[in-house]
Amino acid sequence: MPIIEIKDLAKKYPLPDNKSETFFAVNGISLSIEAGEIYGILGPNGAGKTTTLEMLEGLNDIDGGSATIDGIDVAKEPFKVKQIIGVQLQANEYFDNLSLLELLTLFGALYDRIIDPNDLLAKVHLQEKAQAKPANLSGGQKQRFSIACALVNEPKVLFLDEPTTGLDPQAKRNLWDLVLELNGAGMTIVLTTHNMEEAETLCQRIAIMDHGEVVAEDTPQQLILKHAAEPPEAPLHGNIEDVFLALTGHGLRE
Numbered sequence: 001m002p003i004i005e006i007k008d009l010a011k012k013y014p015l016p017d018n019k020s021e022t023f024f025a026v027n028g029i030s031l032s033i034e035a036g037e038i039y040g041i042l043g044p045n046g047a048g049k050t051t052t053l054e055m056l057e058g059l060n061d062i063d064g065g066s067a068t069i070d071g072i073d074v075a076k077e078p079f080k081v082k083q084i085i086g087v088q089l090q091a092n093e094y095f096d097n098l099s100l101l102e103l104l105t106l107f108g109a110l111y112d113r114i115i116d117p118n119d120l121l122a123k124v125h126l127q128e129k130a131q132a133k134p135a136n137l138s139g140g141q142k143q144r145f146s147i148a149c150a151l152v153n154e155p156k157v158l159f160l161d162e163p164t165t166g167l168d169p170q171a172k173r174n175l176w177d178l179v180l181e182l183n184g185a186g187m188t189i190v191l192t193t194h195n196m197e198e199a200e201t202l203c204q205r206i207a208i209m210d211h212g213e214v215v216a217e218d219t220p221q222q223l224i225l226k227h228a229a230e231p232p233e234a235p236l237h238g239n240i241e242d243v244f245l246a247l248t249g250h251g252l253r254e
């Protein structure tokens, strides 16, 4: 069953070189995202990915069309939507003097929720950093902490905007594992990424955006089948071991 329904969603901005004219940064897109899916939005810079997420998150006004999350109209009831979504932004600023534990407790209070901050830190594998300040975390730890913050209200849908940009391979893998764990527990996750391996590994379905429009949407496998270029006429096959065996007729140990 779809948990996010987007119909003809549009956003206009002033043209950078002529402010009296506008252009559609998001040009009437329609998407249907299933409950329990990890759904990826890909596209070059400026394609409209962040603007789309911002409209769904209630952080940006909608200029046309509509979007619902779990049946709630995003434009009409933004506060109700905020209660059921978690948002991890590309960059986060925190109060410098507070520890991770204190920050999570504070965020819980803002949502009027009694939360167990230790439990949340355990979820993102940061238990040992409970007393640390965000400034002292590594890039990967910072990203995982920002996800913990987004989980404070036990969201049904989690939005991640380029969650692994700038992370080293190990930190990236840790974050992928975390995304899969959360999704395994039933959370719908919508993410944007520039990392094709990430999209292929994590996402059950992918929308590719360009110039404010969705140019393709499908499972990674179907997208590859439909759109990847055919392999060259005579592809390289085998490896040097095969060459060795073919030329000598036996392996090294024989």
Ligand code: ADP
Residues within 6 Å of the ligand: 013, 014, 025, 043, 044, 045, 046, 047, 048, 049, 050, 051, 052
């Ligand atoms: P993406 O996330 O795919 O890189 P964005 O949604 O950030 O794309 O941007 C889509 C287009 O809208 C770009 O051309 C960008 O310059 C423009 N844009 C984004 N935010 C604003 C804004 N606040 N004011 C004017 N133009 C904007």
